[in-house]
Amino acid sequence: MAFETKNVEKNQLVAEVRALKNEGQRLVTTTCVDLGESFDLLYHFDLDLQMTHLRLNVPKGESVPSISGIYFAALIIENETQDLFGIPFEGLALDFGGHFYLEEEVKKYPFCKVTVGKTETAGEGA
């Protein structure tokens, strides 16, 4: 089956997602792929058993706007991505501050291929 994605920029992301929600699409999940110099964030949506995909390329160190204001279910996935890859999300509805899965002792992000050291953040931003 063909896999078609639509590329979006960071500033268009929220508008695109809101348009998809008004059509009635449901969020399936978000995938993060480590490409070495940047991350590839893929958003997967579903309507009536057909899937649509969005692709957002983000250089390492930059933050991404969160879609948990539009889809409440996204906050679990975004917290997990924050823990495992280290991409900060702005505007998370419920932010665990990087400790959703992992404990405070974990010092580097586990899923990154080129490891980025974890900076000491100022506690949990709830």
Next chain:
Amino acid sequence: MATIVPFGPQHPVLPEPLHLRLVLEDEIVKEALPTLGYVHRGLETLASIRDMDQMVQIVERVCGICSCIHAHTYCMCIEGLMGIEVPKRADYLRVIWSELHRMHSHLLWLGLLADAFGMESMFMHAWRIRERVMDVLEATAGNRVIISVNKIGGVRRDMSPDQLRWVLQVADELEKELDLIKPVLTNDYSVKKRTVGVGVLTYQQAYELGAAGPQLRGSGVAQDMRMTGYGAYKYIDFAPVVEKDGDSWARTMVRFRELYQSIDIVRQLVSSIPDGELAAKVKGKPTGEIACRSEQPRGELMYYVKATGDKYLDRVRIRTPTFANVPPLLAMLPGCEMADVPIIALSIDPCISCTER
């Protein structure tokens, strides 16, 4: 005055290590915060040190109860990337084993739910019936729970005609046993008092929060991944099981009726299975990206695989149904009493080892 009570990760009724921080006011739950991460094993990173064939065995071990379907979906992804066509007999056998997994998963869940509201005899009977399904799996596939029959291109074992006849016999016996349990679930006063009206999820909430599986179908949304017709599902007729109320009783009835539906599917497949080869030849390495979905006993499972032609795959992403069912759980809990929390937590059928692979 709010009191905070921790529920889990160790709890006599809860089978999975899920921690919920309940904020209570006079025994009514006001809000709940989840904490996960007790069984995080990082299985997705193993894709960078194990090759494509060994990943089948690793992906099977994400969850014990629905392991065959994880392997099936992963093999579907790789076969889609490489353009391999699976022989018809292998498709039929894969689906027969998947439906047997669905039956044993729902029977296990039924026992745990009965234990949650104190009915230990139903727990024992449900697990006794489940042993018949385990016997079939052991005799035909080699192991009881994690059966390792899928490989890229097809299946590794065959079922002889004698075994197929025996599967039909077991299906008949199971139906008789389930008919004995059915009046208890549908008519008993205590069961209904504990489950009707408890943990209501409306149609709108279930649709928007991204619920999956019996959560969704118990609230009236008729969506089931088996309707897309992957594998051998395109050769049989199939309609999803839907209930309208959205409470725990509706979800229980959805799963119970799915047991009957699985027995029916197994009968249709066994009586029309064609002869043929068991696996197609696999040559070369995959390239590209693909996303595949299938229906596990707990809901909809999605796999995303990215490969670049190397010996190791670039990225394997698994989205399991319990991961999608956690936000609806957080929406169902406020407003219920503290004694109802185990029932609601069990009615989503949690599988935390799937959630944090």
Next chain:
Amino acid sequence: MLDMTATVLRNFLSKTHTRLYPFQVREVFENVRGNLDIRIEECILCGMCQKKCPSQCITVNKEAKTWEVDPYACVYCGICEECCPTSCLFMPKDYRKPARTKELNQQLQLKGPEKKKKAKE
């Protein structure tokens, strides 16, 4: 109340569903992957089983001519049995008995020196 009487009588007169374990042992089905064993004389020490094992539990040492498996790491999937070129690995159907210490179940197989080459006589 009378429905329950029928159930009670039926349960009272039928035999139990459980069995008395150490005294009555269940018969194991055929084709079950119970244990991993090797016919060491036929092994050519190629190391294929070590490469293909998903849990990396087999160690093949070519200089010392040994083949070793860790039975507690093995997941009994059967891939090594399928890819062995001389078919010397086999999986008998009986499970291992419970043991009190782990060392009782270690499996180390040494290949004897007289079978190094097929000597023509």
